[in-house]
Amino acid sequence: MVMKLHEYQAKEIFAEAGIPVPESHLASSVDEVMEAVDEIGYPAAIKAQVHVGGRGKAGGIKIATDEAEARQAAEDILGMDLKGYTVGKVLVEAGVDFENELYVGITMDRNEGKPVAMVSTEGGVNIEEVAEETPEAIAREHIDPAFGLHPYQARKIVFEAGIPRDVAFDVASFLSTLYDLYEANDASDIEINPVMITSDRDVVAADAVMNIDDDALFRHDDLAAMEEDSYEDELEAKAGEYGFDYVRLSGNVGIIGNGAGLVMTTLDLVDYYGGTPANFLDIGGGAKAERVANALDMVFSDENVDSVVFNIFGGITRGDEVAKGINEALESFDEIPKPVVVRLAGTNAEEGMEILNTDLVQVEGTLEDAVQRAVENAQEVSQ
């Protein structure tokens, strides 16, 4: 998984590394926006800072050519709901008078097991369509991670992509800088789309994407500190605090399991047996009792949930710890809020079954039976 930086954070990092970005200020109120445009002048772009793709098309980016438009844009965007996220901050940025929009990006190509750099003259919001319809319009170069991006490789894809000759070396230098940032920060993706070529033939990073490999955050305290909680709802925020892999869905069968593959399979089976999953919740490997209790607490907190299935196949996770956690969580209730079906298998499953308070839960021996019963429970409860 990745930690996403906001555009303004990525641009700060890019600018520090020497990549030109338009003048900009971060603002979280209409007044701040107006101060910013006063300083920057017009035209100015007002851009929502939320972790959502397709901001522009969804109304999260507006161009203001005078004070009235700026104020209107600020009022519209600040506080708006953008695909479930509330906009709390906008980046107010000098508008760029551009002639071309290029695409420049680096990501990990998992099929090759190495990073790949990409350049195209067809930058802009439709780059994915370009990739689909005219893949040859995007020049690609794989990078040997032991050597990094050789200067010749940066030149090669820039020339292959047909970047205008007068800015070719500037764009190649962007790429080299981006790769340095990609490697130094353990990025999973890094992207400038678009790179704008101005009428003065300068190149400017008009947007900035930088996602960081979660697994590498331990060695990037500076980046970890940039993480801003902006969860869609309080349940996802809670999952973040607990450190669960959690996704909220729209159904009514709450699902808890260990291991992404098994949890996904449990979701699939809920669907297969006619139910609808309320969530994906992976407690991970080796969970102790407290973590198990937290997971149940999470799922019970979701008012959509009518029934819960707890599916554990222990490898590192031990059945006795799971049973203890379930008992702890359920014994605190006077009445169990939703019916819970438990299926325990694998390491210490027998010990777990001995500990488990079967007055509080329904026990099933197989995955299929457990899911079917949970789906039935949900149907009964929701009637």
Add this chain to the structure above:
Amino acid sequence: MVMKLHEYQAKEIFAEAGIPVPESHLASSVDEVMEAVDEIGYPAAIKAQVHVGGRGKAGGIKIATDEAEARQAAEDILGMDLKGYTVGKVLVEAGVDFENELYVGITMDRNEGKPVAMVSTEGGVNIEEVAEETPEAIAREHIDPAFGLHPYQARKIVFEAGIPRDVAFDVASFLSTLYDLYEANDASDIEINPVMITSDRDVVAADAVMNIDDDALFRHDDLAAMEEDSYEDELEAKAGEYGFDYVRLSGNVGIIGNGAGLVMTTLDLVDYYGGTPANFLDIGGGAKAERVANALDMVFSDENVDSVVFNIFGGITRGDEVAKGINEALESFDEIPKPVVVRLAGTNAEEGMEILNTDLVQVEGTLEDAVQRAVENAQEVSQ
């Protein structure tokens, strides 16, 4: 070739990278030495800062245990002639109370085409004898330059070398830091000999060697600025200004040529035909007339020279430019100071022979004849 840093310069770099070094001050007068020992206390080491191997054995390092000894050491060492170099600076350094002396170094193994890291518990001035007599006492590990020194490799040679377990990780960390410095600074060698283990079981860099690859100085302005001219004599200083590869020798046949292999061969032939070379002077490839004239000026400035042989086999170097340069240099004299034998072959040799003022020089067609004649000239002149 390499640019050598002084011990005090290398130690500054090491210390900045986090390697502990004893407290020290640079001093260039007896008064400065006395100020330094006042601050540091006793025992203190007074160490000549000259580019000479085996300083200690040659009397360039003394330990002072009181003021009188310190003053005596300062007076002895400052201004002393150490294998041809005059000592202008000393490093005054806190004496270290040590229990063991280790060796740690990294250099390029040209047979493998990759750097090699070395560690031994038998550090100290006799490390080369150790290498010769008990090579197994020095643990070695080759480094893949694309990956750098892996942490496991640093640990591996430290354990292999038998470094005491309580300081093993400290020494491994020294090695990792040294490799980072080696790579970041384009070093050709980097060495701490000895690393001292103190009675408190701290590890300290008691000496520091760092030589930089000349060819990479263009990207290390900071290091290039540290170069201190300390030539043995004014002729070598002059060669440095002109940018010649020049070594002064004790004979009386001055030798000028293009390309190290050919100049070495000319020296060998002078010896073979019974003469003694006064110098090695390589004008390099593609020399223009002015450079040729400078070379002659150099050799004439050496009062030991009784005869000169000028041996050019042109590839990039053009015979006409060489001839022009020889003419220029010799036409400025009322009387040619020493007889000059010229042998021109290769690119534009014929054009050169047409230009060459044969009133001023003796011309020979083959290398062997040219050297023989120069040796004869020298014998005649010196009689």
Add this chain to the structure above:
Amino acid sequence: MSIFVDDDTRVVVQGITGGEGKFHTRQMVEYGTNVVAGTSPGKGGQDVDGIPVYDTVSEAVEKEDANASVVFVPPAFAADAIFEALDTDLDLVVAITEGVPTQDMAKVNKRLSETDTRLIGPNCPGIITPGEAKLGILPGNIFEEGNVGLVSRSGTLTYQVVSNLTERGIGQTTAIGIGGDPIIGTSFVDALEAFENDPDTHAVVMCGEIGGEDEEQAAKFIAENMDTPVAGFIAGRTAPPGKRMGHAGAIVSGSGTGTAESKISALNDAGVPVGDTPNEVADHIEDFL
């Protein structure tokens, strides 16, 4: 027969003195695995349950003639541990560690291509040849000797499918969890090829999941190169699409790949039946045998 590990596998456990390392070493030994050494830098000379501990893998290999390692080293040091293992020309390295940074693995992957060593993982449950050897954290008791090979990207899903097989009395030649990280050592194709070449493996289960293109490549390999019948399972049919930002990933992978539909239809096209439930997979295997 079996693939990759058997009675002759001599294991060194990297990180044997850590909590997980110690616990699973015991489990492996109990299962009958020939664990000959462990490593823990700075703790050379100690022992864990009588198994000698060395400072370095090279010393463990030299002194105990190990030919495989299992890595239980924490994520920050895991890549270095794998590099160390690769430097000793072991036949097999099994990296259990979860959370190894992807760029570390890209470097490992480069180094791996220079060696003849097989890497399984990271972020995987390991490999087991029932009755012979277990390298990793798989719960040994659910496996049984037999003639079905199993390869899976997911750990606990592996256990699920294996238990569906074992409950019907269908044993396994070897079961491998290859791990679900973006960059892994052994792919589906590598494992399938080995199973195809193992005369004792009469059928193979392949458990995939959404993301990447490894299953699609496996389908191609099966169609072109395999006689041994394969049954599949793909987890994540109902998984919600992730919230993505930036286009780089989509440009590289293309928009159509990586979905459950794409994988299932690729497998079906290759003649591989894909079960709707783990139990259905066992049904297909039963039909094959």
Add this chain to the structure above:
Amino acid sequence: MSIFVDDDTRVVVQGITGGEGKFHTRQMVEYGTNVVAGTSPGKGGQDVDGIPVYDTVSEAVEKEDANASVVFVPPAFAADAIFEALDTDLDLVVAITEGVPTQDMAKVNKRLSETDTRLIGPNCPGIITPGEAKLGILPGNIFEEGNVGLVSRSGTLTYQVVSNLTERGIGQTTAIGIGGDPIIGTSFVDALEAFENDPDTHAVVMCGEIGGEDEEQAAKFIAENMDTPVAGFIAGRTAPPGKRMGHAGAIVSGSGTGTAESKISALNDAGVPVGDTPNEVADHIEDFL
């Protein structure tokens, strides 16, 4: 016959628009070398004496079917240029540039080991097959077609020895200057092996110099693997010892190696006569033929 280059060699000149690149391209073309393209990033579309210039080597290879390159790129960018050449699977890369940082070459060397391309140099005069092709800066007029192979670490010394041969009417199959830098692509052994396998090469001259152990290794190779007679020359018998500081170099190389005595006696032990003068080398070769 010949080794490494001949009439079929199709050359791309890297750095063709620079002063040296342009000058020596003319010389190479005059000599009859088939120079099909040049590169100079940013100058694609131009030409030098009618030779098309491309931005990248890959484009030059693709459009002009080049199979060899000569590098005249300044030292700061030379390693990058060699990496670029190695990425296109050329058969041969000849790096003339003097002053390439050693650590850059160590990285190049690593990359080289992953390819099937031959690198000659850097800091070398190049390679010539008289009458067919010249890649580098050697003065073509001193060479003559014949059946003696020559390999040398030194540029101008090569010319000296060749002229000693040619003056006597002894021509050459191929002459190679391998360069005197600490890290080079083609070693004495590589060249000797190729000469040994070339039926038209009846004798070989090998010109070494002090430093390193390449000549000692060559002597070993000759003794063990060569039927073709070899005569040698070693420059630097009277060279003054360098002023050294630090021990690292001496520990790696040992104190006895690298001297003229060590090299001469190694060659003599391998049955290779070593001339006291370049002319004496020609005497030995004359005896062989």
